[in-house]
Amino acid sequence: MMRSITVLAGREFASQLRSGTLILVGVVAPVLLALLFGFALGGSDTTEPSRVGVVDLDSGEFASSMQDEVLASEELSDIITLEEVGTVSEAQGAVDSGELGSAIVFTEGFTETVRAGEGGVVEVLESASNPVAAVVATSVVDQMSALVQARTLSVRTATAAGVPTSEVQEFVEANGADGPSLSLVDAAMADGAVDMSVFYASGIAALFAFLVVGTAARSLLLERRIGVLARVQASPVPGWALVFSKAIVGFAAALLSMCSTWVASVLIFDQSWGYPPAVFLLFAAHCLAATALTMLVATGARTDAQADGYVLVLSFTFGFLGGSLIPIFQLPDALQVLSRFTPNGWTANGLGSLVVSGGGVDSILLPVAVLLAISAVAAVAAGLRFRKGLLR
Known part of the structure; x- marks a missing residue:
């Protein structure tokens, strides 16, 4: 049986190569679009630094030290500029x-x-139109919070050890907690802003994964129309083997498409998409979901032409809601909720963790788990639909 599936998959793959479908739809089109969008709208060299305001109602050393550290950081100088603001x-x-x-x-x-060991409150005001500035500001505040917590713990430890209240501050400062200091060199945002070339390239890659799988689904319906499926079913090979082989080819072609766009973007724009093994794992999960959902949609089509229409609707609907065409944060609140039900939205979420926060495989476990769950549900539904319809 495995040999039959391998032969059928190899035949389908060779057919797509000969016709040029795989190269055109899977590689040339997404890579070309990603590069065009990247050159037109991406590029960190042409991006203005994000403006971050500072409201100092404290007038103490912590606020001034934070600003000095940020201004002295070469890594952040091209990302943000600080501006003093009088009131909240x-x-x-x-x-x-x-x-x-x-x-x-x-x-x-x-x-x-x-200084009294009671902690402190720092607020971050965020703008939906500039998530990069919000991430940078939050990163700075997170580091400040760690310093404050360390200071608070030192004061409480000194007090618990019996150091007189009047001598606590002197004792803490003498033992390495004499003032705030931010180390931004290793911060998640220190590797640069989220270049828009990465956003458009990854969005197009996620969108085209559905279109590429759609060619395999279309091929299945075409072969039913011309009688190939009937001949396969008349042989010792069951009809589901042909469906499974098409799904394998669709998944492999979609993964090839996404990886091609990824590699082209990295080589041309010199922008990292994050930890490579994590990126590949996320892509594989996305392609599984795209394959299962596309094959499920194909079960409702009566002709190959109708399947093309269904796949286009599915691809662009998920692309729009999932942030492949428009950043999710720019969508209305109701549509942002709907993005959580799309593979594209979870893939964008995972890539955001990798690119912005510099996370590893552990940072994408939730998106990958959701994508795999979507794949499993859609695959079971597609199998049942094929059994009742196409394979009867």
Whole structure:
């Protein structure tokens, strides 16, 4: 049986190569579109640094130290610029209008409460139109929070050890906690902004995965129309073997398409998509979901031409809702919720973790698990539909 599936899959793969379908739809088209979008709208060299406001209601050393550290960081100098803002309402208005990408607010008494070992409050005002600035600001605040927690723990430890209250501050400073210091060199955002060339290339790759699998689904219906399926079913080989071989070819072609776009983007724009094994794993999970869903849609088509229409609708609907065409954060709230039900949305989520946060395989376990769950449900449904319809 495995030999029959291998032979059928090899025949399908060779047929797509001879016709040029695999090369044109799977490699040339997505790579060309990704490069065109990348050159037109991407490129970190032409991207303006994100403007981040700082509201210092504390006037203490922590806020000024944070600004000094950010301004001294060569890695962040091309990503953000800091601007002082007088009040929270002014900062919120500037963020809402898009004048500022985000803002960091140091509350009144922040330094005093930190020195007393009581922690402190720092707020980040985010703008949906500039997620990069929000990520940078949040990263800075996260590091500040770690420093504050370390300071708080030191004060509490000193107090518990019996150090007099009047001597706690001196004791803590003398033992390595004498002031705030941010180490931004190894921060997740230190490797550069999220270049728009990565966004468009990854979105197009995710979109074309469905279109590439669609060629295999179309081929299956075409072979039913011209009688190939009937001849296969009349032989010792069961009809489901032909369906399975088409799915294998569709998955392999989709994975080849996504990897081609990925490699072309990395080589031409010199932009990392994250930890390569994690990227490949995420792509494989996306292609499995695309294969199962496309084959499921194909079960409702009566002709190969009708299958083409169904696949186009499926591809572009998921592409739109899942952030392949428009960033998810720019969609209305209701559509952002719907993006959680699309493979493209979870793939974009996983790539965001890899590109923005510099995560590894562990950071994409949830997106991969959801994609595999989608694949399993769609595959079972497609198998039942094929059994009732195409393979009767």
